[in-house]
Amino acid sequence: MNSTPTNSFAFINPDSYGLNSGQKIALASGLIGLFFLVLAVFQVEIASNLTHFILALGLLGFGVIYFSLAAYRQKFAGIKNDGVMFNSLSSRGIIGWLIGISLTAFYIVLYFYPSFLGLGGNDITNSGLIALFDPFSLWLNGNPATQWFVYGTLYTLAILVFGFKFIQKYWHNRYQRLRTISVMFFQLGFAFLIPELMSRLNSDTFKLPYYDLKSIWPLNYYNFDKYRVNSFIDAGDLGLALLIFGIASIFIITPILTYKYGKRWYCSWVCGCGGLAETVGDPFRQLSDKRLSAWKIERWVIHSVVVFSVLMTTAVVYSYLGDDSSVYWLTKPVFLSAVAGLLTVVFTLTMVFKRKELGKDAIYGAMGYFTVILVLIGLFVFDQNDHVFFFKSSELRKSYGFLIGSVFSGIIGTGFYPIFGSRVWCRFGCPMAAILGFQQRLFSRFRITTNGGQCISCGNCSTYCEMGIDVRSYAQKGENIVRSSCVGCGICSAVCPRGVLKLENDNLKGRINPTQVLLGNDVDLMALMNQR
């Protein structure tokens, strides 16, 4: 009677999830393309650089596009998650681990050993993989390729072809289609073509820094570095306009759009990191950790990164400002006071108007705020020119760039897609996401609403939330989902089998609505419970 096997869910891999013939052809094409790139890394010449380049990228692109058509076009429009948990790629199987390790290795080489990829410089011409991209780079921006050009090209190609795949997969869902077209557009235009073409404007007398217009501080933590600010200023009106745009992006444009639409306008419609996560990373979204403990770690880590990025940027800007207000109005003390003033205004407004909504988190917010202010005061009191206490600001900037910019966002963020899911960086590390999230939680019209009592607690929404939000815990209580980390990808709503979830922009009033008893039960009981 009680012989209930509890561990018999160790599935044998069902054979029926094999690939169809079209998918096999596509996979072969993609693998050959990849193989051609690997050949290039090992300096094997099979054709001219241009031919080799076109062949490799063409086969890769064709592979992904044809794979998507073969996989989805024959089927009814609808949710395509059959076998996700059995597939070695998408369930941390051997293929998943292999890809994770290869991606990580690629990032390490890219960031720290670009010479392995054939990067030249100092009168040495490019070779290997990077040389492959020379013709394209020369055509586009007039210069030989760098490892960043190679990376940018591959990154953009990946978003385009996997974006195509994503659109095929969610063909029935117009929100998903539009959102994906948007990230494809912003990656191709704003992140790739415009900056490359802008660099064509550069000459000996005029030089604009490479500027991905959609990348906003603190995501592009380097935007206010001395060399960039100098070159913005040196580039005259256009440069100044870009600098002002950079500042306005975070202080004016971002708050307005986030108020109206939530942080999704950026994170899942515009951002390049988000774009990669949503397209290439889509098969891994279910791997995000949903446990409460992960949420706790997330909040500590991401907010620490914000504090780090604010301090680092402040220290960097501080270090190159002067003391004499007769030379330039923005001096060290003025700048520090401005930063402290802005933080104080934000902090005070939040505590006055949103104290209740923050609950226990108010204490953590206050801790963060006072840490920053203390450091700012320390910066001024212990002013040793360019030192923040014992650290040189340039060192601080360097370690931020290394730890956050390279290791976290690149190696862990993307390299570990098949292990931790597609949004590890966005969830645990992105300071921009944290700032937008703070606003989304407190001053935004965005929320995910739930449909009365229809939730059956099945868990599809939580499983497929790439940000690790336990969506179900809200839906089964009939409560709106208002979470700072939600990037508004809309997949929870798409996979819900009962039509419970809907992303919406609406009034601030009644946005957070904890309920005790769900719709469907006697009205008096509801009134009674809700009074408590």
Added chain:
Amino acid sequence: MKHIVIIGNGISGATAARHIRKLSSYRITMISGESEFFFSRTALMYVYMGHMKFRDTEPYEPHFWRKNRIELKKAWVKTIETDLNRVLLDTGETIAYDQLILATGSKSNKFGCLGEDLPGVQGLYHKQDLEQLERTAANQKVCKHAVIVGGGLIGVELAEMLHSRQIPVTFLVREKSFWNGVLPEENSELLNYHIKAHGIDLRLGVTLKEIHSDNQGKVKSVEIAETGEIIHCNFVGLTTGVSPQIALAENSGIATNKGILVNKFLETNCPNIYAIGDCTEQTDPLPHGRKSIEAVWYSGRMMGETVAQIITGNRIFYKPGHWFNSAKFFDIEYQTYGLVSSRRNMPEFEAQIHWIHPDKTKGVTLSYDKNNHLFLGINTFGIRMKHETFDQWLNDKITIYQVITKLEQAQFDPEFYKSYVNNMRPALLESLPNLAL
């Protein structure tokens, strides 16, 4: 301290436990032989289809129960000693209670057909059924063909499950059209089309005569009563509905009929023993024409909420609101609010109007009272509509004309979705009797 014992950890039992904890500091013990933790039964299909892992169907992490001091006991209850206020477990343990809540759920129906107890024949309700299914129908190799008998929600889910592993399915449905004992013909036809379009061999108006076994005693084939046709298969899914799981109550002297009999306070005939969810049969009439036995998630949850109030001293009675439900048939989502009858059950006063999209994946049926034109209910297919809005409209007793006029307000489809309200409105109005509004 008062000790509340709950038998069953499904949605009814788990809801009762959670709400009793919210409202009191009583000692709570929840017993289940089926699983260690509460899981979403309705999500079992997604585990087989590989959308989720089993642990993903558990809405609460293990620490939730510890933190809320809800003691969990994994065992089957053998008997309830109602006179001694205690339950006997199959482990030999006895647990004394001050108040007992029975939330034992349903069991799959059988109908006494020859061969229905063979290995390879099963229903789909318990976690153990899924484990069994993994053994007999893991893939195309071990299961070359499957037959499903019984055209209801579990049947179509099982068809979708097997289909996801590319196991060919023959689906035997007794009715002339799929689920037309519940749905209007127009809705049912839409689903017939959709099920067949997915490659399911849907046979309407046929019944099972017998299940044959091979020389190893395993399922070999089924015989159709009407035609005598033999269909070879390795698996037979019996999905002819579920009925209340009453064996334990029956053996312990608690009054039962089809279900465990409870009054509107969810009390059984034995003092200090309550019953909630699928296993119950209500003896007092329910509002809004609700049925005395309802094996749906939502009713279980509402009874759990109610019994928690009663046990913690707020003696309210179980009074469900307007009927609502939802399901998904392959790729078509279905929602229903209020009363929409099948042809078989249609009351004299009810009339219906329909709109079906030409692609046959979307449609609505609205019902109203012929005599006063009051709106009675809606079925939607492939279109999401708002529960709150329809609940409000049903409370407000507005007419079918008013509902059609402001149907946009009830839309719940994701942003940027095409709205079909303007397509359906003329068609719906046209089929209404032309009266002064």
